Amino acid sequence: MRIYMSKTKEITYRQALNEALFEEMKRDEKVFLMAEDIGPYGGAYGVTLGLLEKFGEERVRDTAISEAAIIGAGLGAAMTGMRPVVEIMYIDFIGICMGQINNQVAKIRYMFGGKTKVPLVIRTEGGTGRTLGAHHSQSLESWFIHIPGIKVVMPATPYDAKGLLKTSIRDDNPILFIEHKMLYNTKGEVPEEEYLIPLGQAEVKRKGSDVTLITYSRMLLYSLEAADELEKEGISVEIIDLRSLIPLDVKTIIASIKKTNRVVIVEEDCKTGGVGAEVGMQIMENAFDYLDAPIKRVAGADVPMPKSPILEKLAIPDKERIVKAVKETLK
Amino acid sequence: MEKEEAIFLLKKMMQIRQFEDKISELLGKNIAQGGSHLYAGEEAVAVGAISVLNPDDYITSTHRGHGHAIAKGGKLPELMAEILGKATGVCKGKGGSLHLADLSQGNLGANGIVGGSLGIATGAGISVKMRKTKQVVISFFGDGALNQGIFHESLNMAAKWHLPVIYLCENNLYAMSVSVKRATAVEDLTRRALAYDIPAEKVDGMDILAVRKAVKKWVDFAREGKGPSFLVCNTYRYYGHSRSDARVYRTREEEKSWREKDPIILFSKKLIEGNVLKEEEIKDLEKKVREKIEAATKFAMESPLPEPEALYEDLYV
Ligand SMILES: Cc1ncc(C[n+]2csc(CCOP(=O)(O)OP(=O)(O)O)c2C)c(N)n1
Numbered sequence: 145m146r147i148y149m150s151k152t153k154e155i156t157y158r159q160a161l162n163e164a165l166f167e168e169m170k171r172d173e174k175v176f177l178m179a180e181d182i183g184p185y186g187g188a189y190g191v192t193l194g195l196l197e198k199f200g201e202e203r204v205r206d207t208a209i210s211e212a213a214i215i216g217a218g219l220g221a222a223m224t225g226m227r228p229v230v231e232i233m234y235i236d237f238i239g240i241c242m243g244q245i246n247n248q249v250a251k252i253r254y255m256f257g258g259k260t261k262v263p264l265v266i267r268t269e270g271g272t273g274r275t276l277g278a279h280h281s282q283s284l285e286s287w288f289i290h291i292p293g294i295k296v297v298m299p300a301t302p303y304d305a306k307g308l309l310k311t312s313i314r315d316d317n318p319i320l321f322i323e324h325k326m327l328y329n330t331k332g333e334v335p336e337e338e339y340l341i342p343l344g345q346a347e348v349k350r351k352g353s354d355v356t357l358i359t360y361s362r363m364l365l366y367s368l369e370a371a372d373e374l375e376k377e378g379i380s381v382e383i384i385d386l387r388s389l390i391p392l393d394v395k396t397i398i399a400s401i402k403k404t405n406r407v408v409i410v411e412e413d414c415k416t417g418g419v420g421a422e423v424g425m426q427i428m429e430n431a432f433d434y435l436d437a438p439i440k441r442v443a444g445a446d447v448p449m450p451k452s453p454i455l456e457k458l459a460i461p462d463k464e465r466i467v468k469a470v471k472e473t474l475k
Numbered sequence: 476m477e478k479e480e481a482i483f484l485l486k487k488m489m490q491i492r493q494f495e496d497k498i499s500e501l502l503g504k505n506i507a508q509g510g511s512h513l514y515a516g517e518e519a520v521a522v523g524a525i526s527v528l529n530p531d532d533y534i535t536s537t538h539r540g541h542g543h544a545i546a547k548g549g550k551l552p553e554l555m556a557e558i559l560g561k562a563t564g565v566c567k568g569k570g571g572s573l574h575l576a577d578l579s580q581g582n583l584g585a586n587g588i589v590g591g592s593l594g595i596a597t598g599a600g601i602s603v604k605m606r607k608t609k610q611v612v613i614s615f616f617g618d619g620a621l622n623q624g625i626f627h628e629s630l631n632m633a634a635k636w637h638l639p640v641i642y643l644c645e646n647n648l649y650a651m652s653v654s655v656k657r658a659t660a661v662e663d664l665t666r667r668a669l670a671y672d673i674p675a676e677k678v679d680g681m682d683i684l685a686v687r688k689a690v691k692k693w694v695d696f697a698r699e700g701k702g703p704s705f706l707v708c709n710t711y712r713y714y715g716h717s718r719s720d721a722r723v724y725r726t727r728e729e730e731k732s733w734r735e736k737d738p739i740i741l742f743s744k745k746l747i748e749g750n751v752l753k754e755e756e757i758k759d760l761e762k763k764v765r766e767k768i769e770a771a772t773k774f775a776m777e778s779p780l781p782e783p784e785a786l787y788e789d790l791y792v
């Protein structure tokens with residue numbers, strides 16, 4: 145659906161992120177990386193492979209296992225003129241540095257009356273899919289949309305991953321950039337030449353007229369599959385990929401609802417207090433009059449993620465549940 | 476050393492080694508999914524340390540927790556089934572490799588978070604003191620955990636309150652790919668305890684008898700109400716950090732040099748030289764362990780997966 149002005153190439157989500165880091169580090173020597181196992185190891189999911197060789201140890205810093213200091217030190221460096229890209233290997237570990245993110249990173253500019261800025265990117269990954277159990281499978285994005293002062297970006301495709309990461313690195317605000325462990329090997333087209341994607345712009349990933357399906361991150365892939373299946377039954381689904389949760393692109397959502405009058409929200413995180421709760425209320429406040437059916441949520445179960453592959457699958461949305469929810473809104 | 480005791484120690488170490496080799500095989504065949512951090516090479520630490528505990532003493536474990544679980548009396552079929560996510564697993568298939576726990580054996584659990592169990596061990600120490608039971612706690616953690624805030628917070632708390640906890644650092648030279656040298660400001664890790672006035676010692680973690688001797692000393696110390704201690708066991712993990720690890724951060728020569736100090740071979744030799752066991756007896760033992768591992772694997776593979784209802788069970792009491 146996207147029209148490319150230049151030649152494209154097919155790369156993985158992992159490569160897309162790697163290229164974004166490489167290009168921004170090359171462009172601006174204030175950009176540096178600091179995290180666990182990002183040097184010779186190349187990152188737990190291989191995103192930083194090769195960067196140590198290109199930029200050296202000062203700009204690709206392997207740290208000890210010290211999440212609180214990684215974030216705190218990232219903040220200090222950002223406040224004093226650098227543009228750090230730090231990483232929390234799994235979002236599950238973020239509790240260890242939650243105080244640093246919530247009380248320091250997100251609030252410091254506001255508390256200081258705008259006297260400082262925090263160009264800090266915190267890369268991390270989340271989600272299920274590898275049966276790693278409760279400490280390596282969480283989707284914690286909703287914790288962060290509740291913290292004013294930090295942006296939350298969650299790309300689903302290689303194109304979005306690259307463009308959004310580059311923009312995030314150039315943004316003067318703190319950004320939590322959440323990747324998905326099951327997307328690193330997925331492939332997609334990206335332009336050969338440089339491009340950026342503005343934060344806060346959702347994208348219609350599939351046009352349709354009967355139901356608006358709002359989603360983000362890996363659930364986009366499941367939603368696309370569900371839409372293909374529904375199309376065979378004559379149901380036309382429009383899919384909106386939020387791409388960033390903060391800022392949230394309410395305008396694109398409303399424009400679609402005006403057309404379809406029906407909404408299903410698909411999210412991998414726990415349903416209670418999740419992203420869908422916020423998106424759903426935004427719709428109630430801004431587009432209630434256009435709705436012909438109650439908003440539906442297809443979300444993760446409210447449980448810690450179980451290890452057993454069979455339970456892990458049950459705990460998150462799948463194509464069948466999405467199809468069912470769409471049909472229900474059409475009843 | 477009594478023959479019976481020697482057999483017990485050797486058998487436990489062999490069980491861990493073969494268990495881990497089996498898990499590696501199952502991972503390779505995709506029968507076991509997800510990650511597993513294997514304990515092969517470090518057997519003398521878990522077996523040596525836990526062998527001086529009473530059955531009702533506590534341990535806390537790590538992400539590399541299969542060895543601790545086996546040494547603390549975990550049943551091989553249940554552990555294997557847990558790692559495969561089966562309903563018959565020790566945690567009903569909900570925890571997996573990273574969360575092996577058996578409260579009935581005093582194993583307060585493995586942990587997916589580096590440093591995640593140091594607080595639990597400290598709290599168990601408080602509980603023991605308040606309940607006046609004379610139990611002790613061994614807190615296992617890796618060299619990587621030394622740079623987590625909770626390590627410092629826990630040691631300080633334990634020192635102030637004289638808690639019966641042995642903080643046992645399994646120093647295998649690396650935390651994932653980052654060596655102790657690159658990550659940690661002090662070279663002699665025992666110096667970390669100085670800041671909390673906690674007595675500390677380092678020991679050859681490939682030598683089960685050395686581990687036992689040292690741990691026995693600090694367990695007695697704790698039981699006598701003298702407070703916490705810090706023990707650094709120098710050891711090595713044979714496998715990569717996890718399956719995807721290409722081990723670019725260490726050399727094959729280094730790996731070889733540590734394998735030459737293999738804890739099972741070392742102990743076997745000592746037993747043969749000391750006329751405690753004959754070579755054939757050791758071979759026989761190894762064979763028996765293999766049979767047990769095979770039986771555990773068969774049990775795990777044939778066990779049912781959890782029922783869908785299990786998804787919502789055990790969240791609250
Ligand atoms: C808080 C936290 N940070 C990072 C990780 C990822 N991680 C898992 S194990 C590990 C290395 C741990 O090293 P060490 O404590 O020395 O134990 P070893 O693996 O060597 O047994 C890392 C970085 C984690 N699980 N938890």
Ligand SMILES: [Mg+2]
Nearest residue numbers: 617618649650
């Ligand atoms: Mg280690």
